[in-house]
Amino acid sequence: MLCPDGGKWWQRNLLPATSLDNSIRTLEEAIARKPEGDTKRKMQSALRLIHSTMQSAQQRPPHEDTIASLTSIPAALIHVRPPTMQGTIGLDAAWTDALVQTPPRLPPELARRTRSWHFNLHEIPATELPALCYGVMIEHPEFERFNLRRLWRYVQEVSYRYHDNPFHSFRHAVDVTICTSFLTRAVQRQHERSFRNANLVVALIVAAMFHDTDHPGVMNSYLVKTRHPLALLYNEQSVLENHHVSTALALLEQPELNFMGGLPLEEQREMRGWMIDLVLATDVTTHVASLKEFVGAMSEHGTSGTGAGGTLPDTMVMKMVIKASDISNPARSLPIFEEWMRGIMQEFYAQGDAERSLGLPISMNCDRHTVSIPAAQVGFIKFLIMPLYNGLEEFVPELRSVVCSTLESNLAHFTVLAAQQKLVAVGCCGP
Ligand SMILES: [Zn+2]
Numbered sequence: 102m103l104c105p106d107g108g109k110w111w112q113r114n115l116l117p118a119t120s121l122d123n124s125i126r127t128l129e130e131a132i133a134r135k136p137e138g139d140t141k142r143k144m145q146s147a148l149r150l151i152h153s154t155m156q157s158a159q160q161r162p163p164h165e166d167t168i169a170s171l172t173s174i175p176a177a178l179i180h181v182r183p184p185t186m187q188g189t190i191g192l193d194a195a196w197t198d199a200l201v202q203t204p205p206r207l208p209p210e211l212a213r214r215t216r217s218w219h220f221n222l223h224e225i226p227a228t229e230l231p232a233l234c235y236g237v238m239i240e241h242p243e244f245e246r247f248n249l250r251r252l253w254r255y256v257q258e259v260s261y262r263y264h265d266n267p268f269h270s271f272r273h274a275v276d277v278t279i280c281t282s283f284l285t286r287a288v289q290r291q292h293e294r295s296f297r298n299a300n301l302v303v304a305l306i307v308a309a310m311f312h313d314t315d316h317p318g319v320m321n322s323y324l325v326k327t328r329h330p331l332a333l334l335y336n337e338q339s340v341l342e343n344h345h346v347s348t349a350l351a352l353l354e355q356p357e358l359n360f361m362g363g364l365p366l367e368e369q370r371e372m373r374g375w376m377i378d379l380v381l382a383t384d385v386t387t388h389v390a391s392l393k394e395f396v397g398a399m400s401e402h403g404t405s406g407t408g409a410g411g412t413l414p415d416t417m418v419m420k421m422v423i424k425a426s427d428i429s430n431p432a433r434s435l436p437i438f439e440e441w442m443r444g445i446m447q448e449f450y451a452q453g454d455a456e457r458s459l460g461l462p463i464s465m466n467c468d469r470h471t472v473s474i475p476a477a478q479v480g481f482i483k484f485l486i487m488p489l490y491n492g493l494e495e496f497v498p499e500l501r502s503v504v505c506s507t508l509e510s511n512l513a514h515f516t517v518l519a520a521q522q523k524l525v526a527v528g529c530c531g532p
Pocket residue numbers: 273277312313427
């Protein structure tokens with residue numbers, strides 16, 4: 102099934118019941134304490150509005166996929182939502198700001214573990230991922246000048262828009278956020294003038310969180326081949342990446358979600374521009390050109406950092422950071438990497454099955470009957486990941502000891518497995 106949750110993800114389109122219950126209880130208590138009068142009457146009518154909004158949200162029918170319903174081509178099977186400015190429940194902005202309770206900061210021990218390259222995100226229950234993601238973000242002091250209540254609402258809203266895909270789920274989004282956070286700190290440690298603009302850092306980490314919003318679990322190539330309406334909408338250029346960023350930024354049009362709302366409009370516009378560029382940079386088809394530009398800039402100008410007196414633009418390094426984070430799984434310790442690998446192969450095979458059933462050429466690594474997983478990983482690491490991490494290591498040498506060495510050891514592991522598999526295939530040794 103292309104949409105693993107059978108299209109029922111809309112049912113999760115509500116804030117966690119406990120969080121809402123607490124907020125409503127707080128409001129009811131506040132109303133009870135108020136003396137009779139106009140203010141009390143207004144608060145009571147707002148409470149009635151909240152109750153009726155919640156009721157209609159719970160009773161509404163499954164979301165109509167308006168983009169998909171425009172056409173009857175097989176691609177309409179792909180489940181996506183058009184970008185919308187609507188949040189999940191339409192609470193009035195003033196009430197929402199007053200009522201939203203942000204999660205506590207991460208306990209010191211958990212905060213310390215999330216800063217380790219080998220933190221195992223698979224151990225965290227899915228229900229705790231939004232709070233963890235928010236907690237990792239606000240560990241960065243750059244977030245202090247932003248509206249954290251709205252940021253928390255925004256993280257939740259974005260999390261509801263991720264599907265329960267085997268790989269491209271909110272768990273992957275949190276993983277990329279944590280990795281981006283790790284690499285950001287490494288760059289800041291290494292270069293005293295790099296990544297010092299708070300807005301840039303926040304744009305980078307938030308973009309990491311929403312970089313795959315509403316991912317349908319198939320690749321761009323599938324949407325293009327099947328002439329999916331999204332491919333037509335975005336002229337076959339970075340179709341999914343355009344959709345992710347457009348969906349995520351549309352939500353920021355809702356004031357109670359706009360965590361940047363306190364900044365001057367010009368600064369907000371600049372941050373949106375950075376976030377768009379960063380998410381578009383995650384399209385792997387741009388990988389070779391971006392890496393070439395980065396490596397070329399380092400060999401021409403040196404690696405003395407960014408900002409005043411530095412030689413590279415912050416924005417160029419940030420693109421490398423989000424790209425490296427997006428494909429960081431093979432650089433994690435082997436069991437963690439293998440867990441991610443199982444998910445991505447499930448997605449690839451589901452796409453291959455769909456392509457076979459539609460009589461389309463099966464995309465690379467998607468044919469469950471012919472793919473060698475170890476050989477695919479060797480190719481992926483050697484030609485895509487290793488050059489990127491080697492480039493980043495030149496700029497941030499501290500990555501050598503943990504990150505790049507783990508990547509090399511995983512490459513060696515899969516090279517041996519691929520060679521064994523090849524020998525078995527040609528009958529040179531037993532299984
Ligand atoms: Zn991704």
